[in-house]
Amino acid sequence: MFITFYPTWIGEYGSDAVPISRQLWLRKMKAIVAARLGGPEVLELREVEDPVGGAGEVVIDVVRAGVNFADLLSLRGRYAAAPPPPFTPGLEVSGVEGGSGRPVIALLTTGGFAAKVVADSRFVFDATELDLELAGGWPLVTVTAFFGLSEMARLRPGETVLVTAAAGGLGSTSVQVAKALGAGHVVGMASTPEKREFALRQGADEAIGYDDPVPPVDIVMDGVGGKVFQSALSSVRPLGRMVLFGASSGQVPEIPSFDALRRRNIGILPFSLGMLRASDAVRTADLATQALNLLRSGRVAPPIGRTFPLAEAAQALEMLGSRQTVGKLLLAP
Numbered sequence: 001m002f003i004t005f006y007p008t009w010i011g012e013y014g015s016d017a018v019p020i021s022r023q024l025w026l027r028k029m030k031a032i033v034a035a036r037l038g039g040p041e042v043l044e045l046r047e048v049e050d051p052v053g054g055a056g057e058v059v060i061d062v063v064r065a066g067v068n069f070a071d072l073l074s075l076r077g078r079y080a081a082a083p084p085p086p087f088t089p090g091l092e093v094s095g096v097e098g099g100s101g102r103p104v105i106a107l108l109t110t111g112g113f114a115a116k117v118v119a120d121s122r123f124v125f126d127a128t129e130l131d132l133e134l135a136g137g138w139p140l141v142t143v144t145a146f147f148g149l150s151e152m153a154r155l156r157p158g159e160t161v162l163v164t165a166a167a168g169g170l171g172s173t174s175v176q177v178a179k180a181l182g183a184g185h186v187v188g189m190a191s192t193p194e195k196r197e198f199a200l201r202q203g204a205d206e207a208i209g210y211d212d213p214v215p216p217v218d219i220v221m222d223g224v225g226g227k228v229f230q231s232a233l234s235s236v237r238p239l240g241r242m243v244l245f246g247a248s249s250g251q252v253p254e255i256p257s258f259d260a261l262r263r264r265n266i267g268i269l270p271f272s273l274g275m276l277r278a279s280d281a282v283r284t285a286d287l288a289t290q291a292l293n294l295l296r297s298g299r300v301a302p303p304i305g306r307t308f309p310l311a312e313a314a315q316a317l318e319m320l321g322s323r324q325t326v327g328k329l330l331l332a333p
């Protein structure tokens with residue numbers, strides 16, 4: 001929208017008043033706003049002013065915004081990196097860079113659930129070879145899975161990897177990234193037969209339920225916590241590593257004592273992409289570029305479970321939080 005101000009007298013020069021006609025462009029866009037803390041019901045679709053980029057930032061016309069469990073946590077006030085309300089959630093997008101028209105994907109600190117977003121240029125990556133209608137849900141999970149497997153667990157070719165919630169966004173991507181990095185055997189854990197079937201389709205060699213016996217593994221990728229964490233922990237071989245991403249079950253992992261871990265020779269490695277970015281943006285962006293090459297080579301393509309219109313962001317988050325989804329969810333502005 002633009003607003004026109006017809007001849008406006010804004011000053012006098014000498015004895016003559018000077019009429020000046022100005023147009024003020026106040027462009028507006030649609031965005032999802034968390035008006036207060038709570039569940040998905042606090043989200044509102046609003047018209048807000050277009051964001052304006054500063055130094056070192058780019059404005060992106062969003063094609064797709066990825067939905068993540070962290071968005072739910074940010075609504076609840078339980079995601080450390082989220083701003084206080086009112087704010088627009090959303091940690092990743094695909095889209096077109098303003099000015100250049102270049103196709104890009106971006107990792108954000110907030111603001112993705114909108115028609116436009118401002119991004120730190122260090123976390124905007126070329127997406128020329130990618131399908132923008134899918135890639136909005138790719139960067140966050142691909143980068144997280146890569147950091148977990150390659151940097152934290154230091155996966156070596158042939159090792160066995162156990163992935164919990166293996167049909168979910170991070171889980172299904174971890175299965176793909178583990179195979180791409182040379183894992184010998186990948187075991188996917190998930191709650192239902194349909195989800196286990198989904199994990200197998202992402203490349204898992206074996207899929208088990210949470211109550212099934214767990215085979216011995218070298219590496220665990222866990223974002224569920226609670227009892228699932230305990231069961232996965234019991235399966236780790238000596239010299240094994242367990243990367244902890246979060247607690248979608250609502251129960252944070254109860255990490256055993258120094259002595260208990262030392263007896264078993266197991267490494268427990270909590271990881272947060274947001275905190276790593278906050279503490280060392282340059283290194284995070286550099287390694288993210290390596291991770292995203294897995295997308296460009298076609299070796300990793302996180303599955304998209306469903307795309308919702310932007311206005312249905314609350315429904316998407318409701319389904320994510322109640323275990324009704326597989327793969328990644330997207331919003332289309």
Ligand SMILES: NC(=O)c1ccc[n+]([C@@H]2O[C@H](COP(=O)([O-])OP(=O)(O)OC[C@H]3O[C@@H](n4cnc5c(N)ncnc54)[C@H](OP(=O)(O)O)[C@@H]3O)[C@@H](O)[C@H]2O)c1
Binds near residue numbers: 244
């Ligand atoms: N640290 C990081 O940098 C980072 C980055 C990305 C994600 N994460 C974390 O990784 C986890 C997965 O995130 P995501 O966005 O990819 O979500 P997601 O895995 O697509 O969805 C969550 C999954 O968790 C499982 N789950 C188990 N108990 C649950 C419960 N009580 N309520 C809801 N879900 C439950 C469900 O799979 P089943 O039905 O198969 O159990 C569900 O589908 C989250 O903990 C998230 O915070 C962390």
